[in-house]
Amino acid sequence: MSRLDAFINRMTSQRACLDHAARLTAGLEGPVFELGLGNGRTYHHMCEIMPERDIYVFERAVASHPDSTPPDEMLILGDVHQTLPQALERFGRTAVLIHADLGGHNPEKNDAFARAVSPLVEPLLAKGGLMVASDRMYFENLKEQALPEGAVPNSCFIYG
Numbered sequence: 001m002s003r004l005d006a007f008i009n010r011m012t013s014q015r016a017c018l019d020h021a022a023r024l025t026a027g028l029e030g031p032v033f034e035l036g037l038g039n040g041r042t043y044h045h046m047c048e049i050m051p052e053r054d055i056y057v058f059e060r061a062v063a064s065h066p067d068s069t070p071p072d073e074m075l076i077l078g079d080v081h082q083t084l085p086q087a088l089e090r091f092g093r094t095a096v097l098i099h100a101d102l103g104g105h106n107p108e109k110n111d112a113f114a115r116a117v118s119p120l121v122e123p124l125l126a127k128g129g130l131m132v133a134s135d136r137m138y139f140e141n142l143k144e145q146a147l148p149e150g151a152v153p154n155s156c157f158i159y160g
């Protein structure tokens, strides 16, 4: 598969999975977490589809498009290895939707990172909440969910 095809699959799947997860969690009360701001495209989409939600963004260095930069009070700046445990103390198990797109271009590194971050993410997700990830995650209790129409298998994952 070309890099262009893989990129298109990831973008298409992120949108399909985020739309799906936002619909399924619409009846729950609680914040939403975006892990990895990057350019801010998925954050911007999440703001569009969940305008009523508090969306907290975890990022180590902000370099997003000005239209897609969260306000300071919604930004949790730092390495997720530190900020996710801090978020558990602050928010408890309340996040209704967590989206993670933290990876780079190296699949082995992304997998190692997903293994390390999974136990930090799992306790943050509210009962009935959903996690959408660009990489396979390694949870103790959360189960992989069926993908919605339009999502490409292995380009995006949903857990709940």
Ligand code: SAM
Residues within 6 Å of the ligand: 035, 036, 037, 038, 039, 040, 041, 042, 043, 058, 059, 060, 061, 078, 079, 080, 081, 101, 102, 103, 104
């Ligand atoms: N979803 C974003 C978008 O639509 O533009 C792209 C996210 S980009 C692929 C990954 C982001 O995760 C980068 O901005 C990077 O700085 C951030 N990141 C990677 N490792 C991190 C870590 N350990 N702690 C915090 N942020 C991290």
